[in-house]
Amino acid sequence: MKNLLIVLTFLVVTACQPEKKTGITIHLNSIGFLPSAKKTASIVGEVKSFVLKREDDHAVVFKGETTVPVLQQDVDQHVCLADFSSFTEEGKYYLETQDGSRSVSVEISPTVYHDAFYTSMRAFYLWRCGTAVEGEHNGQIFSHGPCHLHDGYDDFTGNPGQWRDGTGGWHDAGDYGKYTVNAGITLGMLFLAWDQFQPQLEQFPLNLPETAPGFPDYLKELKWETDWLFSMQYPDGSGRVSHKLTRLNFAPFIAADADTARRYFTEWSSAATASFTGMMAQAARYFQPYDADYAQKCLDAALLSYDFLQKNPEYKRFEQGDFKTGGYQSPDEDDRLWAAAELWETTDESKYLTDFEERAAAMDCQVDEDWDWADVSNLAMFTYALSEKEGKTPEVSEKITQNIVTVANEITEKGRQDVYGRPLGGRYYWGCNGTVARQAINLQVANRLSPNPAYRQTALDAISHLLGRNYYNRSFVTGLGISPAMHPHDRRSGADELTDPWPGYLVGGGHSATGWNDLEEDYATNEIAINWQGALVYALAGFLADE
Template identity: 65%
Template sequence: MKKPVLLLLFLLSIVSSLLAQNIHLNSLGFLTNGPKSAVVPQSCTSFKLVSLATGDVVFEGKTTGPNYQKDVDQEVWNVDFSDFQKPGDYYLEVPGVGRSDEFKIANDAFNFAAVTSMRAFYLWRCGMAVDGEFAGNHYHQDVCHLDDAYEDYIGKKGSKRDGTGGWHDAGDHGKYVVNAGVSLGVLFYAWDHFQPQLEKMDLDIPETAPGFPDFLQELKWETDWILKMQYPDGSGRVSHKLTRKNFSGFIMASDDDAKRYFTEWSSAATADFVGIMAMAARYFKPYDAAYAQKCLDAAWVSYRFLQENPEAKRFVQGDFKTGGYQTRDSDDRLWAAAELWATTGDESCLSDFEKRAAEFDYKIEENWDWSNVSNLAMYTYALSSRKGKNTEAEAAIKKNIIANADALVEKAEADVYSRALGGRYYWGCNGTVARQTVNLQVANLIQPNPKYKKAAIGIVDHIFGKNYYNRSYVTGLGINPPMFPHDRRSGADSIDAPWPGYLVGGGHSATDWVDKQESYSHNEIAINWQAALVYALVGFVSY
């Protein structure tokens, strides 16, 4: 990113934050037949919806409020124009406050953002050159990391085998199996839940998996790499990650020439490998049966290893200072059993899952990520049409899914900015907020309820501007998006604007988010958060 413009951009950011008293809304727009709302954190009584094309007032109404929320320390008034359903370009005008940013009302209001956010995975690819055009800029990354990787830490000092491919994990250039687990799990769910729409999605990516729809082509690029993380000795063990020993500076991936290694295995990574490969076998089979069988065979090898080695094996960083992703393995083993059963119908996998699910008390988490993927297991079981399920276990899980979604709806309705995670904040919480759309959409598949869809749309609204900052959290999209993500490409290239379509992590409180490159705990990007963003958006695309 060019340095002479940093001060100007910083000042613009300050000015924008000072204008946070304006009209906060989803600047992407609104679905024609969907909910449409905005928040005004200053006293107002009425509003007008104005056509951008004609200047005519096409709808008007009264605001409601005030509603006070402690974590943002604001009184806000609500604007609701859901009853207006005519496609077009508009803005809101609130007497005594001003006018909002322009937005559109359309059935495809989220399509461009969905494509841009999904295409961001292609721009993350490791082991090949990538190119992208966006907003007049050409983004390019030369081919990188063709020496992946050395086997010194798995007992073969000085030897090297193929570990190329996959996605860079986050703002750094490492590749991590555990984080790939929740990321691919959520993206495979997107395909499963919204396949008719996604089959039509054109990502304008290289044809690296001929015959596959674009969406699945991108998932296969990561799956190809995951397959390489299984130990070549046939044991079924899976390396925890593939990285250099410590993080690089802000350089392009093609300039990152430090030695990179397969690390020692962990039981969580091995179990996540099983979950990924079982899903890949299921969803890739219609397009490449031989590849699907390869994935399934690999899943069985690792699953049998886990069955023979029930003790947890955590990854120990040792010489490594890159991302740890250390975690217990009970939820990962639960997920492995669920996916392998869903793919094969194997009764031993079903029994394994049901025993473990009972130990989890069939709980559904509202706050979940790479360190707890039990929701993936519960959802796969609940939605599977396979026979043989324990009726009491299935009923308990479905009951908990509905109760969890109802609680998220209640929190979203109570939060002035439609944030279903409520007042909980931490490193990467924006990813969790986006991932809660999975909870809501799964519940809607089990027991359709318009409140679940409304809460999920509210989450999209929140991410793209209906928030305390009146800013989008996604680079290149929406109002005043992040300009300084913790992303080595964005910091190292010569382009002012960051690489587009990436969700940043967010604040550790309701009001402390900072758009600063050096603040990885506020402004990093990562595949697990990105997958959640994609899922949130593709649930509402229209072709």
């Protein structure tokens, strides 16, 4: 009989080893599914039937037949599907094929995503710069002492040898740099999650240090980043914003608190300045109920940078010069569009609406299914489309909404055609796992505008793909899911003496359907980054006990 591989759509908080029987390998996790969600296993091989059994008494609770195997060229596999979606009773179960091979137990529960969300969102806390951090996962303690307390020097902003306070914020990725543009898309997604899923997030405990009294834990973590962002705005009152704060080259694989090389504020860029404006306009809106004075400070900073951009409409590219750290260089049209959208939503002033609509029309109101830090125009389109404020131009509003729904339909169809439910289709590149997670944003926004259960199910399929339902039968998130990534390109994980990596982080993914390498040195496929992490947190936030 041919070897079989079963991959379920589910989550887990600990890695589990597959059971082996009669030459058949079954890879499952130990948590499961939302009760009302689609429950599908992808099976490599010729399996005709399966049963679902209750864990405690081994009683058969569901019987099913698989679909006819389909050949998917990019993975070169014949895959059939086992569907037990109609079974909704909460509890723990395992899947068994007709030859007697069985899985580890899986759980059906409305809170099945809670532990994964907690770990993935806490990953931002563990990324904090300028302070000591400590977290426990699966009985192991992950920690480092206060780091990068001398951020940063102004040699590249016209004041050689002078220091000013740039401590705080999040480390950007597997390195210890801090980058304004990548902070933009990250906070943009995280604030949007708050906007859409506030009832679930507001009461969700993250067990964070008390760094923002009166703030819900979720916003408390976001404020840690905005506190740092103020330092990136030039202190001369111009409104310009430094592109990044890093050392000249990447640190070796040492602990964060052992990285003592001098770090510098870089010169400004128009993309960073516009992205800063969008972030701070959002922060002003969402922080206002918890600290009105701080929210006003955010808004004042956003307005200062926006006014500078209006007076300086030309694109100012960031030039690396002496730096070898991440460039994050991109045009600024999308960032300026986003800045206008967020300021309109925060202030309700018509000049920002006019600015946005003129820019959106020039872009033909385009909405993308494949997007990242280099083009955040989707964030602007989503804010505008979801806004309940008056004054929108009907033609612009209708076209943006139509484009959002059209793209969501395309994403849904691609997910349906993929044997592992991957909604990005056959595209693979640096950070593509982040895009898979980010497609949940397209789908959830479309579902708000034009409700369709298929959108939410496709978002669940994207999550499932990242957490084990994939060619590798492994989770792309450290510490979560089946056989999770163990060797991310992450200096903290590489520098400590623990076997397990720091938990909750999404790795970038392969540049082909079979090209992922779980190797620390393979930064192209196995690095971690805040822009991918923010997408994962958003995706999980949409399914927190919402039944």
